[in-house]
Amino acid sequence: MSTPPPPRYAAVRHLYLHIPFCARRCAYCDFNTYANLEHRIAAYVAALCDELAAWRALADPAPPLQRVARALMRADLPPTIFFGGGTPSLLPLSAFERILAASDALIPRQHAEITVECNPGTPLSRDYLAGLRSLGVNRISIGVQTLDDRILRVLGRTHTAADARAAYDAAVQAGFDRINVDFIFGLPGQTPESWLATLHTLVEWQVDHCSLYSLILEPSTPLAAQVTGGRITVPDDDDTGAMYEAALDILAAGGYTQYEISNWARRLPGDAARLVPANACHHNLAYWLNADYLGAGAGAHGHIPPYRTSHVLAVDDYIAAVREHGIPLADLVPLTGRDLFAETMFMGLRLNAGVSLAHIRERCGVALDAIAGETVAELVAAGLLERDAHAVRLTDRGRMFGNQVFAHFV
Ligand code: SF4
Incomplete structure (x- = not known):
C-alpha cells in the first residue's frame, strides 16, 4: 500500500x-x-x-x-x-x-x-x-x-x-x-x-x-x-x-x-x-478556532498547515500500513491561503463569540476587510451577521441560516 x-x-x-x-x-x-x-x-x-x-x-x-x-x-x-x-x-x-x-x-x-x-x-x-x-x-x-x-x-x-x-x-x-x-x-x-x-x-x-x-x-x-x-x-x-x-x-x-x-x-x-x-x-x-492538531488512528483527520491529513480507514489496513510506513496517511491535501481563511470563518462563526478580527489576522495573515469586506457588509445588511470593533458573529437570524452564511466564505 x-x-x-x-x-x-x-x-x-x-x-x-x-x-x-x-x-x-x-x-x-x-x-x-x-x-x-x-x-x-x-x-x-x-x-x-x-x-x-x-x-x-x-x-x-x-x-x-x-x-x-x-x-x-x-x-x-x-x-x-x-x-x-x-x-x-x-x-x-x-x-x-x-x-x-x-x-x-x-x-x-x-x-x-x-x-x-x-x-x-x-x-x-x-x-x-x-x-x-x-x-x-x-x-x-x-x-x-x-x-x-x-x-x-x-x-x-x-x-x-x-x-x-x-x-x-x-x-x-x-x-x-x-x-x-x-x-x-x-x-x-x-x-x-x-x-x-x-x-x-x-x-x-x-x-x-x-x-x-x-x-x-x-x-x-x-x-x-x-x-x-x-x-x-x-x-x-x-x-x-x-x-x-x-x-x-x-x-x-x-x-x-x-x-x-x-x-x-x-x-x-x-x-x-x-x-x-x-x-x-x-x-x-x-x-x-481552526488550530493545528494532529490526528492518529484509523480514519483520523488532522490539520498541519499547510495540509489537511487523513488516515487509512480499515483497522487491518491501518495496522499493516503502520508496520510499513510508520504514519499511515491516505491523503495529504494542501490548503491555500484562501482555504485557510474560509475554514477559519465557517468554523469560528459556529461560536457565539464569533471570530475575532485579531484571530483572522493572526491565523490567516490577512485582515478580514481586505479579503471579504464586501461579503461581510452584505451579510450584515441582510441581518445575518453583526460586527463590532473586535469580532464578527452570526445574529440570531444568521444562526438559523448558518449554512447559507458559511457558503459565502467558501
Ligand atoms: S456505531 Fe459506535 S460510533 Fe457509531 S453512533 Fe453507535 S456507538 Fe457511536
Missing part, C-alpha cells in the same frame, strides 16, 4: 486519537467504526503507539507556541488529547496506559485536558472510570442520545435510559467534575413532549456540559433506508426547529450558556467576563 509522506511539523498542542471499535453499529452511524473486531484491539493499540512514536520523530525540535487561541480568548487553550470513536470505553485500562505513555512524548498529560468518549452499555463501572481518572483522564463524554428506551431500540443503541443514568452517576462517583452528555433531537418517534422531558432531566442532572445535535440522515445508513422506504418517520423541519428553540429556552433558564451552535456549558461564577464559558470543551474549541 502506498501512502503520502507525512509533513514535518512544529509541535502541536492538540491530539485526536481515533478508536474505531463498537459493540454494535447504530442504525444512524456513518463514522469509521467497526463491530465484532474486539479481537484486533491489542494489535490496534500497539500500532497506534507506534504511529505516535513516528510522529514524535518528525516534530521540529523548537516549536513556536501556538498563538491562535490567545487572540480570541486572551489566554492560551490548554493542550488537549481526545479519544474519540467509535467507542473508546471498549478499551481496557491497560490500553489507555500504553497510549497515554506514548502520547506523553507529544503532549505531556500533566497539564492537558484529556477526554474519553464513553458509551453506556459498555462496562462503565465506577472502578473503570476511576482507573481512567488515575491515568490523567479529566473529562468524560457520554453518548446518551435519548432517554426514551423505545427510540434507543430503533437507533440500535446497546443501552437503556437507566444504563445512561448509571453511567453518569458512576462518572460522578469516580470523581469526574467535567462530564459531557450527547443528545440527538429530530429522532424517529420523538415527540415534542418526550424531548421537553429529556431537556428537563438534563437540567436536573446538573451536567456541566451538553452537546445537542439534530439527527442527520446519512444516505448510506440503515436508518436512512427505513425512512426513505416509509417504514419509519422522523419529525419534519418545523418540529425539529421547534425542538432546538425549546432547548435554547430550557437550558438558558436551567443555568446553561450556549457557546456554540450545538454546545452548552453550565454557567460558573466569572463566566460573564469570559468569551467562552470555563466549562467549554477545549479540544473542540481548538477545532472551532
Whole structure:
C-alpha cells in the first residue's frame, strides 16, 4: 500500500486519537467504526503507539507556541488529547496506559485536558472510570442520545435510559467534575413532549456540559433506508426547529450558556467576563478556532498547515500500513491561503463569540476587510451577521441560516 509522506511539523498542542471499535453499529452511524473486531484491539493499540512514536520523530525540535487561541480568548487553550470513536470505553485500562505513555512524548498529560468518549452499555463501572481518572483522564463524554428506551431500540443503541443514568452517576462517583452528555433531537418517534422531558432531566442532572445535535440522515445508513422506504418517520423541519428553540429556552433558564451552535456549558461564577464559558470543551474549541492538531488512528483527520491529513480507514489496513510506513496517511491535501481563511470563518462563526478580527489576522495573515469586506457588509445588511470593533458573529437570524452564511466564505 502506498501512502503520502507525512509533513514535518512544529509541535502541536492538540491530539485526536481515533478508536474505531463498537459493540454494535447504530442504525444512524456513518463514522469509521467497526463491530465484532474486539479481537484486533491489542494489535490496534500497539500500532497506534507506534504511529505516535513516528510522529514524535518528525516534530521540529523548537516549536513556536501556538498563538491562535490567545487572540480570541486572551489566554492560551490548554493542550488537549481526545479519544474519540467509535467507542473508546471498549478499551481496557491497560490500553489507555500504553497510549497515554506514548502520547506523553507529544503532549505531556500533566497539564492537558484529556477526554474519553464513553458509551453506556459498555462496562462503565465506577472502578473503570476511576482507573481512567488515575491515568490523567479529566473529562468524560457520554453518548446518551435519548432517554426514551423505545427510540434507543430503533437507533440500535446497546443501552437503556437507566444504563445512561448509571453511567453518569458512576462518572460522578469516580470523581469526574467535567462530564459531557450527547443528545440527538429530530429522532424517529420523538415527540415534542418526550424531548421537553429529556431537556428537563438534563437540567436536573446538573451536567456541566451538553452537546445537542439534530439527527442527520446519512444516505448510506440503515436508518436512512427505513425512512426513505416509509417504514419509519422522523419529525419534519418545523418540529425539529421547534425542538432546538425549546432547548435554547430550557437550558438558558436551567443555568446553561450556549457557546456554540450545538454546545452548552453550565454557567460558573466569572463566566460573564469570559468569551467562552470555563466549562467549554477545549479540544473542540481548538477545532472551532481552526488550530493545528494532529490526528492518529484509523480514519483520523488532522490539520498541519499547510495540509489537511487523513488516515487509512480499515483497522487491518491501518495496522499493516503502520508496520510499513510508520504514519499511515491516505491523503495529504494542501490548503491555500484562501482555504485557510474560509475554514477559519465557517468554523469560528459556529461560536457565539464569533471570530475575532485579531484571530483572522493572526491565523490567516490577512485582515478580514481586505479579503471579504464586501461579503461581510452584505451579510450584515441582510441581518445575518453583526460586527463590532473586535469580532464578527452570526445574529440570531444568521444562526438559523448558518449554512447559507458559511457558503459565502467558501
Ligand atoms: S456507538 Fe457511536 S460510533 Fe459506535 S456505531 Fe453507535 S453512533 Fe457509531
